[in-house]
Amino acid sequence: MIQELTVVGIDISKARFDVCAYPAGKHWSTSSSPEQITALIKRIQALGPVVVGLEASGGYERRLADSLHAAGVKVYILPPQGFAALPPPWGNWPRLTGSTLP
Known part of the structure; x- marks a missing residue:
């Protein structure tokens, strides 16, 4: 039986993690x-087979990444500029012009 892989994304800030x-x-x-x-x-480990992606965030991600790795969790630190270049899942970015800005 093939188990489904769970993908966990974590947004890192100095004081908290949004998962x-x-x-x-x-x-x-x-x-x-x-x-x-x-x-x-x-x-996270209770979710079963898992892979974790962390956004690089000025070094705040290091302690969590090191701890996840030490616990045997597959973890990737992803560059933040890569996210900004991706279109949203619903299609293209809206075009903002002077006439469409609030």
Whole structure:
């Protein structure tokens, strides 16, 4: 039987992590304290086979990435400029001109 891989994306900031798991449809936020990182790793591991993507965020992602890697979780640090270049899933970016700006 083939198990479905869960993809977890984590938005990193100095004080907290915003987490989204696909296709599980789960999302939550947690603080970036060492205790909460341990709890986050356990919660991610409970999702089954998983891969985690973190947006590079001025070094704030390092402690989480290192902890995930040490726990045996496959983790990728992704450059933030790559996200800005991708179109949204609903189609092309809207064109903003002087007449369409609020």
